[in-house]
């Protein structure tokens with residue numbers, strides 16, 4: 001017999017954003033259904049894996065401001081569930097001292113009076129052993145940054161949602177959405193109705209929106225998640241207080257390279273390239289481009305002499321970029337958040353390669369939007385119509 005039900009709100013997609021949205025809705029006594037196409041937990045989207053970086057170091061003020069609240073909301077969830085989700089390690093930011101991107105990171109933190117320590121070429125190796133700072137590069141540490149335990153965080157927020165009476169139905173793919181004052185959502189197992197709908201489908205957003213005739217300017221890219229072996233076990237370990245790090249740009253590339261201390265896999269340091277090649281989320285591993293791994297290998301050779309410059313383990317993940325397609329410019333790497341009146345009392349949102357840390361605040365904002373409340377943060381930096389004229393005509 002097929003499932004049926006009436007809800008105040010349906011959330012599609014149990015990644016970090018959908019899970020936090022559902023949790024916030026349940027906290028506001030909304031009868032909420034969270035739908036997920038795969039059996040939970042799964043490693044097919046963007047939110048899997050054991051770790052993510054949390055940081056205030058950004059090149060734009062609005063992210064740094066949002067992070068103030070995010071840290072509080074993460075701590076609140078830790079307290080509610082009695083689970084540790086964050087470990088402070090600091091974030092080492094490096095980049096050409098005179099480059100615009102490095103300066104923006106530094107000035108944004110300074111302007112916002114975020115605790116930071118600026119390192120010099122003279123004292124760098126004393127604070128950060130086993131890393132070579134390139135001549136002409138500057139370095140500073142965002143002190144409050146650290147590691148979020150991603151898989152654990154997802155389990156925790158989904159568990160708290162259920163404790164509040166929320167319903168999760170996994171292994172149920174949404175196959176159709178019928179907009180209207182009451183939204184009808186059909187899945188592989190049933191039909192559900194709700195007063196509002198939140199779509200947090202990550203890389204599948206456009207596939208899902210195709211049912212409504214709406215498309216967003218998005219590109220999905222596969223990221224090779226590379227783990228590099230320590231020559232001396234423990235030398236870059238979280239236990240030795242090795243920090244997370246981010247290179248704004250370097251000899252190898254203009255794109256960011258970032259990493260986390262060895263932790264989840266003992267003896268292996270996670271280092272990734274902040275760019276990938278386009279993929280279909282249902283055929284992710286058909287994308288076999290490894291040019292990013294070559295770039296990372298060169299970076300590791302140059303800056304991390306204590307690591308074997310060939311990845312020991314490569315896993316996969318996906319970013320969903322917002323695009324400025326008509327201008328053929330590089331992807332805009334903002335989290336994207338917008339209201340789509342077309343869907344009637346529904347929201348469509350997605351985000352890109354740095355959205356995990358923002359999960360609590362995005363969940364809160366999507367909850368507010370779906371309840372028709374005034375969003376408690378300024379959403380103007382995230383509006384789709386800022387980016388894409390084609391989308392504008394669809395609104």
Ligand SMILES: Cc1cc2nc3c(=O)[nH]c(=O)nc-3n(C[C@H](O)[C@H](O)[C@H](O)COP(=O)(O)OP(=O)(O)OC[C@H]3O[C@@H](n4cnc5c(N)ncnc54)[C@H](O)[C@@H]3O)c2cc1C
Pocket residue numbers: 012013014015016017018035036037038044045046047048051052053054172173174175200201202203204205208223224225272317318319350351352353354355356357358
């Ligand atoms: C390699 C890598 C490193 C990263 N590092 C960081 C970091 O250090 N710090 C940070 O803050 N962020 C980081 N991010 C980004 C962050 O992980 C993502 O922004 C975030 O996980 C996106 O979550 P989401 O909920 O939007 O998408 P997802 O996690 O992909 O969730 C979408 C969900 O929707 C489900 N779904 C889709 N279609 C349907 C359907 N039709 N029916 C039912 N369910 C459906 C999917 O199965 C999926 O579970 C990283 C990402 C990657 C890939």
